[in-house]
Amino acid sequence: MFEKVLIANRGEIALRIHRACREMGISTVAVHSTADANAMHVRLANESVCIGPAPANESYLNIPAIISACEITGADAVHPGYGFLSENARFAEILEAHGITFIGPTSEHIRLMGDKIQAKITAKSLGIPVVPGSDGAITTDEQAYKVAEETGYPVLVKAAAGGGGRGMKVANSREEMSSALSTARAEAKAAFGDDSLYMEKYLGQPRHIEVQVICDAHGNVAHLGERDCSLQRRHQKVLEECPSPALNAEQRDKIGGIVANAMRKLGYLGVGTVEFLFENGEFFFIEMNTRLQVEHPITEAVTGIDIVREQIRIAAGLEMSFSQKDVSFVGHAIECRINAEDPKTFTPSPGTIKDFHTPGGLGVRVDSAAYQGYKIPPYYDSLIGKLVVHGRSRNECLMRLRRSLHEFVVDGVKTTIPLFNDLVNEPDFINGDYHIHWLENFLKEHS
Numbered sequence: 001m002f003e004k005v006l007i008a009n010r011g012e013i014a015l016r017i018h019r020a021c022r023e024m025g026i027s028t029v030a031v032h033s034t035a036d037a038n039a040m041h042v043r044l045a046n047e048s049v050c051i052g053p054a055p056a057n058e059s060y061l062n063i064p065a066i067i068s069a070c071e072i073t074g075a076d077a078v079h080p081g082y083g084f085l086s087e088n089a090r091f092a093e094i095l096e097a098h099g100i101t102f103i104g105p106t107s108e109h110i111r112l113m114g115d116k117i118q119a120k121i122t123a124k125s126l127g128i129p130v131v132p133g134s135d136g137a138i139t140t141d142e143q144a145y146k147v148a149e150e151t152g153y154p155v156l157v158k159a160a161a162g163g164g165g166r167g168m169k170v171a172n173s174r175e176e177m178s179s180a181l182s183t184a185r186a187e188a189k190a191a192f193g194d195d196s197l198y199m200e201k202y203l204g205q206p207r208h209i210e211v212q213v214i215c216d217a218h219g220n221v222a223h224l225g226e227r228d229c230s231l232q233r234r235h236q237k238v239l240e241e242c243p244s245p246a247l248n249a250e251q252r253d254k255i256g257g258i259v260a261n262a263m264r265k266l267g268y269l270g271v272g273t274v275e276f277l278f279e280n281g282e283f284f285f286i287e288m289n290t291r292l293q294v295e296h297p298i299t300e301a302v303t304g305i306d307i308v309r310e311q312i313r314i315a316a317g318l319e320m321s322f323s324q325k326d327v328s329f330v331g332h333a334i335e336c337r338i339n340a341e342d343p344k345t346f347t348p349s350p351g352t353i354k355d356f357h358t359p360g361g362l363g364v365r366v367d368s369a370a371y372q373g374y375k376i377p378p379y380y381d382s383l384i385g386k387l388v389v390h391g392r393s394r395n396e397c398l399m400r401l402r403r404s405l406h407e408f409v410v411d412g413v414k415t416t417i418p419l420f421n422d423l424v425n426e427p428d429f430i431n432g433d434y435h436i437h438w439l440e441n442f443l444k445e446h447s
């Protein structure tokens with residue numbers, strides 16, 4: 001097992017990884033920007049190294065500085081968390097060249113799934129159902145029109161290098177194609193430095209359902225069921241639940257089995273998430289994330305499995321501590337992403353947290369790096385905490401969620417807690433009756 005793990009991240013996820021390491025008797029190294037010198041992840045880690053100034057490009061994305069931090073501290077592995085360098089194949093390769101283990105899949109698989117066109121081709125070849133659309137990149141406008149005629153409007157133009165919902169444009173008709181193509185191309189070039197595009201049929205009212213998978217180097221593969229992440233704003237997840245209110249056990253076993261078999265064929269290593277759109281009883285692959293996800297705690301709540309601990313064991317060459325037959329799904333869990341944002345306009349609200357009190361009690365988990373007096377810097381994402389609530393049934397989970405939101409106190413900055421207070425009393429949400437566009441419609445009606 002590793003003796004010392006460097007955590008190449010910040011905020012709640014750095015803390016989450018530190019906790020797993022600590023329980024396993026592994027010493028931790030925090031890295032931080034000058035803006036994060038007083039951050040909780042720095043305070044809790046066994047050692048810390050400042051890796052640069054506030055902008056992420058010069059600190060959390062600064063590969064040479066992170067490698068130096070590994071060398072100075074003698075860390076034998078790096079956990080990248082999510083975001084930042086977690087899906088950077090070159091980072092994984094450089095670490096390997098320095099004899100440091102990257103806690104994640106191989107660089108080859110990160111690269112393969114990072115190109116969404118290649119990912120889709122690979123998924124299809126592994127027996128995973130995909131969204132109808134172009135078979136590869138769209139190279140000419142004529143080709144784009146042809147694909148659109150075949151699949152039928154509306155279509156979605158997407159960036160091959162996409163992420164965070166950027167570089168995606170809908171064309172409802174032939175007339176809208178030209179502007180969708182040029183806008184998506186320009187956005188993709190600006191955001192990712194790569195303007196390759198592909199196209200998909202635009203699904204009208206699907207749910208976003210993703211399957212958590214885990215594989216070790218000894219041929220063991222298991223799926224940990226699904227998460228429903230349909231409540232989104234601008235293609236970004238806001239609230240997730242496990243299991244999906246839309247699936248039954250048979251559908252869960254079937255899609256989980258398809259994903260597990262595909263990953264076995266691929267020889268995938270570590271944890272990953274295969275994302276689908278689900279409409280009229282059918283699954284359509286959209287992408288695979290080759291890292292730990294923000295919303296992993298709801299799966300942990302329902303399965304009782306510590307996903308980060310398994311990730312570290314697997315990276316160290318051990319077998320995962322369970323097999324598929326040991327996985328059972330108990331009760332229901334919901335996660336709310338509490339952001340320091342205006343709950344109506346979603347503009348970030350950095351500043352000092354004057355008062356901070358997190359809810360507790362049976363079935364309640366808060367993953368947060370915030371504290372009273374903490375100054376939220378304006379440089380990074382606005383997530384200040386994840387409220388994860390578990391109950392024996394969805395109804396019990398909702399009861400607990402309502403009272404937990406009521407207990408949560410964050411004073412001094414605006415947060416999205418009022419939005420969740422509204423959502424938990426909304427009949428469609430209570431009935432589990434929503435799709436990926438539902439939240440945007442709800443927000444429009446309540447603005």
Ligand code: ADP
Nearest residue numbers: 162163164165166200201202203208235286436
């Ligand atoms: P990103 O990598 O930018 O997050 P994804 O391909 O994962 O992009 O898609 C993000 C979200 O965009 C999905 O959860 C869904 O809400 C929406 N989306 C993606 N593809 C389609 C599609 N073919 N039809 C309708 N909505 C889609």
